[in-house]
Amino acid sequence: EADIYQTPRYLVIGTGKKITLECSQTMGHDKMYWYQQDPGMELHLIHYSYGVNSTEKGDLSSESTVSRIRTEHFPLTLESARPSHTSQYLCASHRVEGVTTNEKLFFGSGTQLSVL
Amino acid sequence: AQTVTQSQPEMSVQEAETVTLSCTYDTSESNYYLFWYKQPPSRQMILVIRQEAYKQQNATENRFSVNFQKAAKSFSLKISDSQLGDTAMYFCAFMKGLSGGYQKVTFGTGTKLQVIP
Numbered sequence: 001e002a003d004i005y006q007t008p009r010y011l012v013i014g015t016g017k018k019i020t021l022e023c024s025q026t027m028g029h030d031k032m033y034w035y036q037q038d039p040g041m042e043l044h045l046i047h048y049s050y051g052v053n054s055t056e057k058g059d060l061s062s063e064s065t066v067s068r069i070r071t072e073h074f075p076l077t078l079e080s081a082r083p084s085h086t087s088q089y090l091c092a093s094h095r096v097e098g099v100t101t102n103e104k105l106f107f108g109s110g111t112q113l114s115v116l
Numbered sequence: 117a118q119t120v121t122q123s124q125p126e127m128s129v130q131e132a133e134t135v136t137l138s139c140t141y142d143t144s145e146s147n148y149y150l151f152w153y154k155q156p157p158s159r160q161m162i163l164v165i166r167q168e169a170y171k172q173q174n175a176t177e178n179r180f181s182v183n184f185q186k187a188a189k190s191f192s193l194k195i196s197d198s199q200l201g202d203t204a205m206y207f208c209a210f211m212k213g214l215s216g217g218y219q220k221v222t223f224g225t226g227t228k229l230q231v232i233p
Contacts, residue, residue, distance in 0.1 A: 033221075042207065042225040090161060105151075105209075105221055107161035 003027055006091050006108035013081055014116050021076045021111045023091030031094035032074040033105070036060060036087050043090065049074055081115045088112050118143045120210050122224035129198045130232050136183075137193045137227045139208030145169075149211045150184065150191045155226075156204040164206070167191065195229075203231045 004025040013019055025032065031050045035043040045058030049068040063085070064078050074093075078085055091108040119142045129135035141150070152164040167175045167184050174182050179199075183192045195202055208224040 043223045045221075092161075105161075105163070105211075107153075109160050 004093055004106050004108045006111050010112045012114045015082055017081050019078050019081055021089055023074045023108055024072050025093045029093035033092045034076050035090040038087050083115045086115050118210050118222045120208050120222050120224040122208050122227050124227045126228045128230040128232055131198055133198055134196045135198055137206055139191045141189050141210050145212050151209040152193045153207045154204045198231045200231050
């Protein structure tokens, strides 16, 4: 039903590498989010965007950065990965339909990042 | 600020039995949405059920139903006829109503549900 894609699905890299996690959605959603989740734990919002050229930091401090040059694309970048960045990263987008609603978040499959 | 509390870190249920997961929240908003998300071992988040705060009728989706008590700020999930595929982490989530800007979603800490054959 939902068309939101994250790549790569798994990523193992060495410390100090620059990485970009990709997230794309084909639903034309304005609002997109990045969540970080450690195993068995709750999701923490690290970045969000409510449109092109709009990005904000979330609740959890993160050394990552994001960009939103196109509506469908919301990549997350780590300039210099460290072992503390090891986690799952979930991308989500949100549909708003008028004033009633079908409000819900659509999630990608996530990227499991391991930094050695 | 909104908070979502799931007081049951882990639960188990026999296959074909019924189980209820609890969720309470705190908000001063009057217009909001509540969700239950399921996260199986594959880690993909899946929407199970949603409830609009302005609706008094409890939402149902096949074997899944909620008991929404707005005054008590309670939003429990009932799973009937539990199946092995229901084994997953379940997250309760709260989202403010439409306000023209960013709709922050607040998640609970999750309840790990194990369905036992």
